[in-house]
Amino acid sequence: MTQTEQTIRPWYKSSILWPIPKDWGIVELWSLCKIVKSWWTPNSSNELFYNWNIPFLSINDMTNQWKYIYYTQNFISQEWLENSSSWIVPPNSLIYSMYASVWLVSINKIPLATSQAVLNLILKEEENIDYLYYYLIFIKQFTKKFIVTWTQWNLNAQIVKTFKVVLPETSEQQVIANILKIVDNAIGIVESIIKNLENRNKWLQQALLTGKIRLKWFEKTKLQFLPIKSFSKEISEKNRNNEDLIVLSCTKYDWLVPSLEYFWRKIYSDDLTTYKIVHKNCFAYATNHIEEWSIWYQSKYEKTLISPMYTVFKTNETMDDEYLFKLLKTHYYIHEYQKRMEWSIDRRGWLRWDEFSKIKVPVPSLDEQRAIANIFNKTIEEVNLYKQKLEKLQLVKKWLMQQLLTGKVRVNVK
Secondary structure (H helix, E strand, C coil): CCHHHCCCCCCEECCCCCCEECCCEEEEHHHHEEEEECCCCCCCCCHHHEEEEEEECCHHHHHHHCCEECCCCEEECHHHHHCCCCCCECCCCEEEECECCCCCEEEECCCEECCCCEEEEEECCHHHHHHHHHHHHHCHHHHHHHCEECCCEECCHHHHHCCEEEECCHHHHHHHHHHHHHHHHHHHHHHHHHHHHHHHHHHHHHHHCCCCCCCHHHCCCCCEEEEHHHCEEECCCECCCCCCCCEEEECCCCCEEEHHHHHCCCCCCCCCCCCEEEECCEEEEECCCHHHCCEEEECCCCEEEECCCEEEEEECCCCCHHHHHHHHCCHHHHHHHHHHCEECCCCCEECCHHHHCCCEEEECCHHHHHHHHHHHHHHHHHHHHHHHHHHHHHHHHHHHHHHHCCCCCCCCCC
8 A cells, every 4th residue: 555545534644654543653673672683504414403402493383383383393402502603582572584485473482593594583572572473474565575586585684674663552552463363363263173174084085985984874785895997998089080179187286177277378289189088077197197196087078188198087887986086086095006106217107097997996885985975075065164264264364454554444442
């Protein structure tokens, strides 16, 4: 937001950032701190300096724990600490990442040492800490111009020290921070629910799709373990008539997708006569990297094309395709693909149909297959509903930060 983008309202004043309430001020970040410091990382090849008892912060710790740092993955020795210019960062300090993964902000709840990848801010007044935490996250959009790009994105410590901070009175800072913490807590609860549901779904996959647990109303029915070739056949139909069909790519996470839409450019051959036709309700997998989850089911288009590097197959009436698809995407079968791949001199792996089709899978009755697939559809739908809630909460937080941290919306401090 710039001052030319809105008329300055009564009780507001112009500033170098945006119009702010007349009773707010602007200071540089360093002026709110007793100490602002960063230092060099010890040499990781020196075993005397690592795996000891002093917590040593990494960027991974910040990305894994986000706001509050309660533990670290790495530790250093007292010897290193005593023979360096570094010191222990006291609890309740702000830690701001400057190298590679820039703009991460955390508050340490334990004493720890850090590397040169972060800047440590020990505040004069700890009651400012939550407000400043949210403010530093918010101003990311305004600090991109300070990024220095070499092999990675970097920020300079001197620049971070001079970040402009918009400051209301302490009491208003605390109310703003408390509102944002309430939203953060809600986000944390939903994220925890999603994680638990996804763990439950993994367990259900392992139990139901491998036949370790049977659905109660099917316990007395027969469960067979059959090779894929017993209910499927390879389809190797070439586009010999050079039909003008959509070309699909088999991706790791995004299903079978139109290649032009996914890559935003043409990456496939001009000659499509060697490409394979994938009819509706067929499976396709990347013959040379199926172990990277690249196996999908085509149920959208009546007829499409895919690279000749892919293997296409179709099941018969004894198999429910939804059930089989979920089964073939489990960790157990990804491991099976890895075991059966042929490796060439250039370390490229291949899993051709002859070997793939020998893989045995649990085949219950068609009704049980459909029941299992329906259970997983409902569990996935449940996770997606919570993910939608999470997206809405994140949008609420973004809106609140935009309104509260700029002073566009004032809070009642009484």
